Amino acid sequence: MSNHQHDKTILITGATGYIGRRLVHRLLAGDRYRLRLFVRNSRKVMASVADRVEIHEGAIGDVDALEQALSGVDTAFYLIHSMGSGHDYRELDRAAAETFRRACIAAGVLRIVYLGGLGVKDSASEHLLSRIETGEVLSAEPEKIRTIWLRAGVIVGSGSASFEIVRNLCQKLPLMLTPRWVRTKTEAIGIEDVLSYLEQSIELECGENLVVDVGSGAITFQGMMSGAAEVMGLRRRLIPVPVLSPRLSSYWLILFTPVPYRIASALVEGLKSETVRANDNAARFYPDIEPVSYRDSVAHALRELERDQILSRWCDSSSGEACDIKDFEDPAGAVLRDTRYVAYAGGRTQDQVFQSVCSLGGENGWFRYNFLWRLRGAIDKLSGGYGLSRGRRDSDELRIGDALDFWKVADIKPGKRLLLYAQMKLPGQAWLEFDVQAEQLVQTAHFIPHGILGRLYWYAVLPIHHLVFSNLAKTLVNQAQENRGESPGD
Numbered sequence: 212m213s214n215h216q217h218d219k220t221i222l223i224t225g226a227t228g229y230i231g232r233r234l235v236h237r238l239l240a241g242d243r244y245r246l247r248l249f250v251r252n253s254r255k256v257m258a259s260v261a262d263r264v265e266i267h268e269g270a271i272g273d274v275d276a277l278e279q280a281l282s283g284v285d286t287a288f289y290l291i292h293s294m295g296s297g298h299d300y301r302e303l304d305r306a307a308a309e310t311f312r313r314a315c316i317a318a319g320v321l322r323i324v325y326l327g328g329l330g331v332k333d334s335a336s337e338h339l340l341s342r343i344e345t346g347e348v349l350s351a352e353p354e355k356i357r358t359i360w361l362r363a364g365v366i367v368g369s370g371s372a373s374f375e376i377v378r379n380l381c382q383k384l385p386l387m388l389t390p391r392w393v394r395t396k397t398e399a400i401g402i403e404d405v406l407s408y409l410e411q412s413i414e415l416e417c418g419e420n421l422v423v424d425v426g427s428g429a430i431t432f433q434g435m436m437s438g439a440a441e442v443m444g445l446r447r448r449l450i451p452v453p454v455l456s457p458r459l460s461s462y463w464l465i466l467f468t469p470v471p472y473r474i475a476s477a478l479v480e481g482l483k484s485e486t487v488r489a490n491d492n493a494a495r496f497y498p499d500i501e502p503v504s505y506r507d508s509v510a511h512a513l514r515e516l517e518r519d520q521i522l523s524r525w526c527d528s529s530s531g532e533a534c535d536i537k538d539f540e541d542p543a544g545a546v547l548r549d550t551r552y553v554a555y556a557g558g559r560t561q562d563q564v565f566q567s568v569c570s571l572g573g574e575n576g577w578f579r580y581n582f583l584w585r586l587r588g589a590i591d592k593l594s595g596g597y598g599l600s601r602g603r604r605d606s607d608e609l610r611i612g613d614a615l616d617f618w619k620v621a622d623i624k625p626g627k628r629l630l631l632y633a634q635m636k637l638p639g640q641a642w643l644e645f646d647v648q649a650e651q652l653v654q655t656a657h658f659i660p661h662g663i664l665g666r667l668y669w670y671a672v673l674p675i676h677h678l679v680f681s682n683l684a685k686t687l688v689n690q691a692q693e694n695r696g697e698s699p700g701d
């Protein structure tokens with residue numbers, strides 16, 4: 212941790228999510244506060260961050276862990292939602308917010324800062340309703356704790372879900388049929404401005420609870436599409452159609468963009484009614500923040516993408532099902548396995564082989580049988596999974612929790628082990644493990660089948676596994692040979 216004297220202790224929940232990760236970096240850069248992170252899995256915090264913060268592990272319902280994390284805290288950021296946790300997520304979100312507010316009051320926390328979504332209750336989608344209810348629960352005892360509730364519409368930043376949807380549609384489709392919801396007004400705001408509002412909320416002087424609607428001006432999804440196309444130098448034609456049901460629109464989005472149905476339908480449902488600012492508290496209470504225009508925030512996000520500087524992505528957070536899995540980081544319970552051993556010599560080092568393993572997927576692809584991986588990705592996408600479209604956050608670096616095509620990084624031991632957990636639609640649970648030993652690479656596909664169907668699946672794909680996995684292990688080792696000249700240790 213830094214040696215500076217810090218007079219305030221700040222707790223950030225959701226610190227491994229899209230907003231949370233970026234807020235942590237922003238506050239660390241300012242070096243004004245003692246930072247404490249409350250996370251479900253401390254290994255998801257990057258080593259460079261972990262050295263400079265205090266980490267408390269726990270889920271929001273874990274009252275003991277929460278009480279400990281909140282002790283001595285001045286301001287607590289609430290950047291959590293349970294949308295990936297199944298149908299009862301609204302109920303879960305209400306209960307979590309209630310637990311959090313009570314724990315904050317008991318610990319003597321002075322202020323809660325929450326970021327939710329814009330919208331009014333009467334016409335809000337299920338997701339927005341849950342965001343509004345969370346804000347109401349957090350603000351429910353103003354006499355005991357102050358709450359600053361920021362409300363944003365579409366957040367534009369590299370890796371944000373809405374930006375990825377707009378970018379992919381613009382890049383892939385020269386002509387688009389546009390249903391009615393694309394002409395509904397919403398508000399867009401750049402991620403850097405959102406972070407400024409969050410940061411300034413720590414010191415903001417306000418005598419009562421505050422709801423602050425933020426944005427850079429009303430815009431429609433159609434406006435976002437044409438604005439982004441212009442920034443990218445693309446000519447795109449948008450043809451209005453009177454009908455295209457929200458469900459069909461969502462399927463359309465999942466085919467052409469990396470987001471799954473859950474997120475696509477939340478966006479479409481959210482845009483069925485207007486979500487614009489309802490107060491001018493942003494200008495009144497944060498006069499020195501002037502949000503950049505939509506086009507500038509798109510340009511900024513594109514620059515980050517080009518430079519491979521994506522701090523966080525919409526898919527960083529573990530989906531509910533992945534989190535609920537016991538021993539997610541340990542495939543020891545697998546009953547079916549495919550193991551490949553490839554010895555390496557010829558001057559290759561363990562680090563070079565590990566580096567080769569860590570460059571898998573995304574734009575780097577899956578080698579000779581890439582077309583089979585792509586076919587599997589297409590099948591996954593059509594069955595409602597992620598497919599390969601999430602790619603990777605960074606072309607060289609991986610961290611625990613990163614999405615990598617249809618995998619999630621479950622464990623990394625630098626120079627030694629990479630464990631990927633399968634998030635594709637499967638009749639079972641699967642992992643792909645790379646164990647880089649002193650003289651050989653051991654690559655194992657682990658599978659826990661769900662019933663007969665799971666076993667049938669495994670045996671049906673055995674011939675394909677044989678081709679794909681043996682080529683994968685060999686090519687990873689050979690590629691380490693090619694990279695030899697570039698390695699600093701060489």
Ligand SMILES: NC(=O)c1ccc[n+]([C@@H]2O[C@H](COP(=O)([O-])OP(=O)(O)OC[C@H]3O[C@@H](n4cnc5c(N)ncnc54)[C@H](OP(=O)(O)O)[C@@H]3O)[C@@H](O)[C@H]2O)c1
Nearest residue numbers: 225226227228229230251270271290291326327366528529
């Ligand atoms: N991103 C946007 O475009 C956007 C736009 C408007 C408003 N917002 C608001 O900003 C807030 C943060 O959103 P986000 O996009 O950063 O979400 P996100 O990327 O999905 O991250 C959610 C975070 O919450 C954590 N979490 C979920 N359930 C938890 C639990 N029971 N206990 C402890 N931690 C839990 C997750 O931990 P794991 O990593 O362990 O899963 C993750 O760190 C939300 O209130 C959202 O409504 C976001």
